[in-house]
Amino acid sequence: MEFEAIPGVGAKTASALAELEAPEEALRTGDVAAIARAPGLSPGRAARIARGAIRLDHDDPGGFLATERAREIHRDLLALVRERAVTDYAARRLETFYPSRRASRIEEARGFVERAIERDPDPDVLAALEDVVPLERPGDVRVSERCLATRDAERYAEAREAVPELPVEIVEDARGLAELARGYATVVALDEAFAGVDVSGDVRVRPDAVEDPADIVPERALAFFARNRGSIRAAIDVHRAAGLEAPCEVDGLESAMDRLGADGTVAGDDELDRLARAVDDLDAAVGTAESVANDRLREAIRERDVTIEGSDLLSLVEQGAGADSLLARELSEEYDAAVAAARKHLLDALDLDSGEADLARRILDDDPTFPVERDEEAVARLREELVAARDRRAAERKRELAATLTDRREGVEELVRGALELDVELAISRFARDFGCTTAEFGGDGVAIEGGRSPLLPEAREEVEPVDYEVTGPTLLSGVNSGGKTSTLDLVAAVAVLAHMGFPVPADHVRLRRFEELHYHEKSQGTLNAGAFESTVRDFADLATGADGRLVLVDELESITEPGASARIVAGILETLAERDATAIFVSHMAGEIRERADVAVGVDGIEAVGIVDGELRVDRSPTKGRLARSTPELIVEKLAAEDGNEGDRGGFYGRLLEKFE
Numbered sequence: 001m002e003f004e005a006i007p008g009v010g011a012k013t014a015s016a017l018a019e020l021e022a023p024e025e026a027l028r029t030g031d032v033a034a035i036a037r038a039p040g041l042s043p044g045r046a047a048r049i050a051r052g053a054i055r056l057d058h059d060d061p062g063g064f065l066a067t068e069r070a071r072e073i074h075r076d077l078l079a080l081v082r083e084r085a086v087t088d089y090a091a092r093r094l095e096t097f098y099p100s101r102r103a104s105r106i107e108e109a110r111g112f113v114e115r116a117i118e119r120d121p122d123p124d125v126l127a128a129l130e131d132v133v134p135l136e137r138p139g140d141v142r143v144s145e146r147c148l149a150t151r152d153a154e155r156y157a158e159a160r161e162a163v164p165e166l167p168v169e170i171v172e173d174a175r176g177l178a179e180l181a182r183g184y185a186t187v188v189a190l191d192e193a194f195a196g197v198d199v200s201g202d203v204r205v206r207p208d209a210v211e212d213p214a215d216i217v218p219e220r221a222l223a224f225f226a227r228n229r230g231s232i233r234a235a236i237d238v239h240r241a242a243g244l245e246a247p248c249e250v251d252g253l254e255s256a257m258d259r260l261g262a263d264g265t266v267a268g269d270d271e272l273d274r275l276a277r278a279v280d281d282l283d284a285a286v287g288t289a290e291s292v293a294n295d296r297l298r299e300a301i302r303e304r305d306v307t308i309e310g311s312d313l314l315s316l317v318e319q320g321a322g323a324d325s326l327l328a329r330e331l332s333e334e335y336d337a338a339v340a341a342a343r344k345h346l347l348d349a350l351d352l353d354s355g356e357a358d359l360a361r362r363i364l365d366d367d368p369t370f371p372v373e374r375d376e377e378a379v380a381r382l383r384e385e386l387v388a389a390r391d392r393r394a395a396e397r398k399r400e401l402a403a404t405l406t407d408r409r410e411g412v413e414e415l416v417r418g419a420l421e422l423d424v425e426l427a428i429s430r431f432a433r434d435f436g437c438t439t440a441e442f443g444g445d446g447v448a449i450e451g452g453r454s455p456l457l458p459e460a461r462e463e464v465e466p467v468d469y470e471v472t473g474p475t476l477l478s479g480v481n482s483g484g485k486t487s488t489l490d491l492v493a494a495v496a497v498l499a500h501m502g503f504p505v506p507a508d509h510v511r512l513r514r515f516e517e518l519h520y521h522e523k524s525q526g527t528l529n530a531g532a533f534e535s536t537v538r539d540f541a542d543l544a545t546g547a548d549g550r551l552v553l554v555d556e557l558e559s560i561t562e563p564g565a566s567a568r569i570v571a572g573i574l575e576t577l578a579e580r581d582a583t584a585i586f587v588s589h590m591a592g593e594i595r596e597r598a599d600v601a602v603g604v605d606g607i608e609a610v611g612i613v614d615g616e617l618r619v620d621r622s623p624t625k626g627r628l629a630r631s632t633p634e635l636i637v638e639k640l641a642a643e644d645g646n647e648g649d650r651g652g653f654y655g656r657l658l659e660k661f662e
């Protein structure tokens, strides 16, 4: 794939992407976590690149959001969806959804979204998602007790690249191997030529070693799974809670994970634990065994009257024999019993097997002596045996577990990704549920909304009054102050943006045409100076060229300059928009004047007051088609005239003002 063809990707980013394990796959699936692993790419940039790749895929020139306010509406809507995501991954991935002018992209997104809104945002699933994060590659794993050895410089370079965790050594001959075997617990020779050499120590000849990393460096797989154990376990929980079909057999995976310690060691192996404990406790247990023997012997000696004939005493003294021989002669049974008790203690305390027990027995002498003392050499031999057995067992278990886990590596990648993608879907599902959304229907000439509730209103959901509004061609929207004109534009913009993202829309029913662009101009703050006025007029000049079939929303353009001039300019813009087959809504307090000046038929709708209650206007939020709404001042004068009529004549003043509105 030509990465530089992706909009927004230059040579530097393209070469960063090329360093990924599977960049095409990551871009195709919008896997922002995988893309963000490319050197120097932030998650935000990864989302923009993924979006660019989608555009490239659909030959989408982009630019649907043609003005700053249109982009702001998209950002605000996306924020509402993103805040419903549990994981950072999902929040980023949601950024890859954008309003597109390409039907193929909208269809693709709708396929995803339709499945998403069926998902049940079950609280247990959401809770389990908390701990799911994209899988991480563990930092440098270094193993120092094992090395690879070769005579060949090329193989040396290949091994260093393939197995960076192990030292790789160059050797000349068998002597060199023997030397290495003295410094490393295990030496793996990579050259066939070493087969059959007789070297003491753990030296293996494995010409295929670099192809079987799980066997040669089980620490690699163990470190990966140990590093990601929290996320993997959480992903298993997510699949269970959501009743999702898992891409791998999770019970087996879970029990393999149970055997993995947080530091990448193997846990839960009784024999390994026994050996490790025996090594740790050896000194203390021997010390206690000595005490057991000596206590018993001391007791026996204390309770015993020794009668010795004079001739015997003489011979003992003459032979220079010590008390030991007396002990041997007089107390040999007691000695045997004391040493037997001590040995039993030692075997029990260390839980030794029969071979180890033979070595352990040699620690205490069979010949009577007092006090009973350990034979240091025998202790050292037993320790050596236990340590070797422990290390052998650990290495074996590591290899076994690494092999089991390596087989599940792909499954685990999919499992975690599946959980993260579920979060993306659940965020969309929650958005759709929270705002009572339905799927928009594409078709017709403009926009037709039934029961629309703008998600951008600050009001609580239950306080938002549903709006019905249908527009085709250029239209003027009039209405009382604070009647909801701007909010209506926001609603139309929100519906259009969401529908073109392939998302559900917040309304009972929506039918709209597929637009090429959304132009939304918000109300400017006060009259513009000449320069700013000129640049606004230039902005609108763009509408005279380019794509037909735009949606144009403009809020009170008359405020940019003096009212008379404004009406002429807006009328001219509306004529242009009619020629360009645009759907347009211009909110204006001068709808009547503008309509009179326009040379094309322009619809005028109105958000009307239904009365004044407690000094407050009550309005019908749904614009009435073809009705120029009466202005707020007119309504107030009408109210004053009515009140004055009741209280006495003020020379017909209010009545006269009212007549001016007719």
Ligand SMILES: Nc1ncnc2c1ncn2[C@@H]1O[C@H](COP(=O)(O)OP(=O)(O)OP(=O)(O)O)[C@@H](O)[C@H]1O
Binding pocket: 457, 458, 459, 463, 464, 465, 466, 467, 479, 480, 481, 482, 483, 484, 485, 486, 487, 488, 621
């Ligand atoms: N459908 C609705 N349901 C509930 N409240 C709404 C609705 N539409 C608008 N509002 C509320 O009414 C108030 C005025 O809305 P908005 O600013 O859209 O009116 P406007 O007609 O554009 O006002 P102005 O004449 O000042 O431009 C806002 O506080 C808004 O939150």
